[in-house]
Amino acid sequence: MKKILAFAMAAAMTLSLAACGGNGGSASSNKGGASASNPGSVSGSQGGSSADASTPAAFTTVEAGKLHMSTNAEFPPYEMLDDAGNPIGIDVEVAQAIANKLGLELVVDDMGFDAALLAVQNGQSDIAMAGITVSEDRLAKMDFTDSYATGVQVVIVKEGSDVTMDNLGDHMIGTQMGTTGYIYASDTPDNGGYGEDHVIGYETGAVAVQALVNGQVDAVIIDNLPAQSYVEANAAAGLTILEGTWVEEDYAIALQKGNTELMAAVNGALNELKADGTFQGIVDKYITAD
Numbered sequence: 001m002k003k004i005l006a007f008a009m010a011a012a013m014t015l016s017l018a019a020c021g022g023n024g025g026s027a028s029s030n031k032g033g034a035s036a037s038n039p040g041s042v043s044g045s046q047g048g049s050s051a052d053a054s055t056p057a058a059f060t061t062v063e064a065g066k067l068h069m070s071t072n073a074e075f076p077p078y079e080m081l082d083d084a085g086n087p088i089g090i091d092v093e094v095a096q097a098i099a100n101k102l103g104l105e106l107v108v109d110d111m112g113f114d115a116a117l118l119a120v121q122n123g124q125s126d127i128a129m130a131g132i133t134v135s136e137d138r139l140a141k142m143d144f145t146d147s148y149a150t151g152v153q154v155v156i157v158k159e160g161s162d163v164t165m166d167n168l169g170d171h172m173i174g175t176q177m178g179t180t181g182y183i184y185a186s187d188t189p190d191n192g193g194y195g196e197d198h199v200i201g202y203e204t205g206a207v208a209v210q211a212l213v214n215g216q217v218d219a220v221i222i223d224n225l226p227a228q229s230y231v232e233a234n235a236a237a238g239l240t241i242l243e244g245t246w247v248e249e250d251y252a253i254a255l256q257k258g259n260t261e262l263m264a265a266v267n268g269a270l271n272e273l274k275a276d277g278t279f280q281g282i283v284d285k286y287i288t289a290d
């Protein structure tokens with residue numbers, strides 16, 4: 001069962017930001033929910049002081065001087081908590097680098113995956129980063145930057161299991177609620193899914209994998225990198241990832257619909273980080289070729 005979704009992203013907004021202060025502090029965590037204080041306060045343009053016709057428009061953030069990122073820090077290596085409970089991971093570091101470029105302090109708001117998407121839709125966070133797949137449904141509710149990664153969803157089973165890519169629909173499948181894995185798998189067979197009766201949505205990917213270990217489901221559909229991390233973490237249970245790709249997708253940063261100034265600033269910063277190698281440096285810290 002494979003669906004290949006290739007959403008052409010809106011043409012990159014090429015508004016590039018002039019040299020920015022880069023004075024953002026280290027990420028601070030705000031566990032438990034999005035902060036919505038000071039909605040609508042203007043954080044200002046980072047356009048530089050010289051008179052320049054291309055000075056970018058001022059952008060607005062939820063809280064002046066801060067960039068609130070809503071996430072679900074249970075998706076290694078994109079976002080997870082370190083031993084001290086601080087959010088780390090590729091998304092967190094990319095957001096920090098974007099905040100630095102925009103002269104903002106990054107605040108990470110850690111919550112459930114669905115809540116992270118809702119927070120940005122409702123204007124309670126400035127950006128959502130959580131290995132978020134660009135999908136048609138989501139494009140109707142939020143805007144996305146250019147893609148920054150390809151997400152590959154895979155199937156985890158117990159070693160020796162008779163589950164295959166082709167007979168998944170005969171089994172019980174665990175997923176994380178609200179993710180594209182859940183949405184596609186629970187869709188009707190006409191639409192390439194297996195039907196709601198065959199899919200259970202769990203609070204987190206880790207809980208879905210625990211259900212597999214406990215024999216409550218026969219397989220888990222989840223993005224490849226967290227899958228590898230969960231298989232390693234449950235080595236004693238003898239889990240394995242099926243050969244092949246269940247679905248291939250694009251990850252991007254979500255913003256509230258219509259916030260074109262902040263979109264231009266974030267997308268511009270993201271593209272600068274890609275161009276100057278910073279982005280790849282962050283990825284290489286977390287993903288090592290083996």
Ligand code: GLN
Nearest residue numbers: 075130131132133179180
């Ligand atoms: N990429 C998947 C999605 O967007 C899963 C993301 C996640 O679980 N953090 O639905």
